[in-house]
Amino acid sequence: MAPSGNISIVLYLFKRLHELGGDFNLSALDLLPDAGLYWVGNCNELNAAYAADGYARIKGISALITTFGVGELSALAGVAGSFSEHVPVVHIVGIPNTIAQRNGLLLHHTLGNGDFTVFQNMSRNISVTSTILNDPHRAASEIDRVLSACWVKARPSTAGLPTDIAPAEIPAAHLDTPLDLKIPDNEPETESEVVDEITRLMYNSKNTIILADACAIRHRVLDELHELVEKTRLPTFVSPMGKGAVNEELEWYGGVYVGDVSRDEVRQRVDDAELILYVGGLQSDFNSGGFTYRISRKNTVEFHSDHMKVRYSEFPGIQMQPVLRKLLDKLDYSKVQTHSVPDVSNVIPHKVQESVSQEINHAWLWPRVGQWLREGDVIITETGTSNFGIWETRFPKNVTAISQVLWGSIGYSVGALQGAALACKEKYPERRVILFVGDGSLQLTVQEISTMIRHGLKPIIFVINNKGYTIERMIHGMKAIYNDIQPWNHTDLLSLFGADPSDAMSYLCKSKTELENLFKDEKFSSAPYIQLVEIFMPWQDAPRALIKIGRVTASLNEGSGSG
Structure with missing residues (x-):
């Protein structure tokens, strides 16, 4: 009252x-x-x-x-x-x-x-x-x-x-009078037609997959999406912006689909699908592998927050949440045919694992991060190598991924970390909040570490020291001075911003063994206080996906005349 x-x-x-x-x-x-x-x-x-x-x-x-x-x-x-x-x-x-x-x-x-x-x-x-x-x-x-x-x-x-x-x-x-937060009802007759047509397509398809994207998360249809995935057991993929939308521990999770930038087995599986249930799609350049999606309208059902597309027909004003709910209630799941999915795991590639080099590279780092992550973690990745590297991990259950793939504002992740860590402190104090940020991006918004210390937040901050803006180097200007930065002493940052030495810790990792030992350290992994880890990586090394999409983006830039 x-x-x-x-x-x-x-x-x-x-x-x-x-x-x-x-x-x-x-x-x-x-x-x-x-x-x-x-x-x-x-x-x-x-x-x-x-x-x-x-x-x-x-x-x-x-x-x-x-x-x-x-x-x-x-x-x-x-x-x-x-x-x-x-x-x-x-x-x-x-x-x-x-x-x-x-x-x-x-x-x-x-x-x-x-x-x-x-x-x-x-x-x-x-x-x-x-x-x-x-x-x-x-x-x-x-x-x-x-x-x-x-x-x-x-x-x-x-x-x-x-x-x-x-x-x-x-x-x-x-x-x-409580705030009215209910989405408007769909027009009943049109909604029924949409649900009936999707049901028919699913029964007739011998090779259906689910592709989850950003707006499934943002427009709060994850309950319906999870139920659809678990009841149909259909092969399920996510876009980069949809990472974390589904339980990646499920045996029918098939990995990250990014058009031609996908791993070959993932790209082939999605491109060959007879029917794609595309939930919450947002086909930006980085999210779609430089607009290289090979899915055609003739075999796609698109679920959106303010309209639906069923093959070549569009239904304005028909919202996906009630459509998904009615579809779940209507389906006879015995009539839905399912198939196997590609094997995606956090196994470090054999060639990388057997290498005698102690250099920390992306091919080794991201599968190893996937092995270290825990159920319920919140992982934030910066617009840079981290955003692309995280595609190479398979998450435990209930991991939340925060990134800014579409807007791509450099420095976003440090401020977002502070907000996410505060939210978790209030509502989910058992969840770890983890940031991967490059040394270049950190320089834009580093002062928010001070705010985190002031409010007693306990994130784990991994700073990738690769001597500048590697994502920009991959697109244009590999050795250009405008992609260089002034080096910082990152392990001094927590004390610089006033952290109590007994309530904060910094680490420096220049070799795989040093980082491996840190991942195995239970006190570190339990996130008892704010921690910063500086990881040294080769300045010309980048995740597999970034190397590919860098070439695509450079080509698009040249074609459009942009710089």
């Missing part, structure tokens, strides 16, 4: 945020504790946006608050990434009072032209909806609308909160 009497608009907003499920990256506002929220306080607004993104991928939704103009624009690159990758983040902007807006005063943080809408207009294309809460009488309904849209559409929303409106009071009874 809501408190009796009135409630300030800002407290109403915070309580609605709390109703959605958790803490948020907010500034030091006095009313946060009254709403059950917790102040984080990031080092800058861009990092806060990255952290909000990482937090939302664990808890379901998040929010950040910035000041008007300078703060909100600093955050927009991060918010744009959340929009691109279908992550629900509420961006709250503290804006000047309504009198200043009406009079067009030349306040600080403005462009000096009296236009107080210019920054909101910049945000419109990266928000599913937005509002400025200038009218107290409509504030409750506008807050509810913006928050509901953010959740249902799984994309950012923006709310401007004027300083004189924030303390204004409205009836607290508004809180008695």
Whole structure:
């Protein structure tokens, strides 16, 4: 029940945020504790946006608050990434009072032209909806609308909160009505037609596979997806952005499909399928192997959050969650034919295993990481070699993978680590949170390690020291100076940011044996406090997939005339 009497608009907003499920990256506002929220306080607004993104991928939704103009624009690159990758983040902007807006005063943080809408207009294309809460009488309904849209559409929303409106009071009874977070019902007749046709196709196909992608995770259909996989026992594959969407311990898990960048046995198995059930597809360049998917519309059913495609027919407005639920209820599973899958495992290739070289290379590292991972881990990989290397691992059950394959903002992972680690501390304290980041990417957002230390977070941070931007070298400029960086003493970072030496540890690994011994160290693996591991790797070495996709991307760049 809501408190009796009135409630300030800002407290109403915070309580609605709390109703959605958790803490948020907010500034030091006095009313946060009254709403059950917790102040984080990031080092800058861009990092806060990255952290909000990482937090939302664990808890379901998040929010950040910035000041008007300078703060909100600093955050927009991060918010744009959340929009691109279908992550629900509420961006709250503290804006000047309504009198200043009406009079067009030349306040600080403005462009000096009296236009107080210019920054909101910049945000419109990266928000599913937005509002400025200038009218107290409509504030409750506008807050509810913006928050509901953010959740249902799984994309950012923006709310401007004027300083004189924030303390204004409205009836607290508004809180008695829960937020409406239900997706609209599909049109029944069309939905039935879609389900019937998919059922017919599945019964007639002798070779059906399931391909899970990013939007299966973002639009919350994993329960239905898991049930479909386990009841049909169909060969199941994931895209890079779909990594972690299904239980990779299942015997019918077949690996990561990335078009021509896939392992040969995976590519052949998917390309030869008679019917593909493609759930939550997002065919960006890196996610599709440089647009080299070989799946045709004639043998594909696409499940999306706002439409369905069944072979050559498209059904706008028909949402995948209810379609999957009705399909699961309708199927006669004895009529669904299944087949074997490629053998994908964390076995280190024989040639690599037998090598006498102690150099840590990608062909050895990623299968070994797969052996070391545990059920329930959260693993974050940076836009770089790590993003491509993680494709070579087979996860234990319930591993969550966080990366930014589509937006690809370098430095994202460090901020996202802070948000994800905070979310796990609150909701899943038994889960390890692990980051793999390159030495180049780390330099963009390294100060968030300070925030992690301040909040007692316990991530394991692996810094890959390969002397610069290897992903860029693979695309263009292998020896170019613009892909070089100033080397850092990474093992000094935790002490630099003020970590208590008894509550933090750093390690340096220059050989396979050193890293192997660390993986076998139970205290290290139990993640008792924040830890940083610097891994030295050859500067010209890269994961198999990155080498392939680097060539494809370079070719696409040359063909399009881009740099």
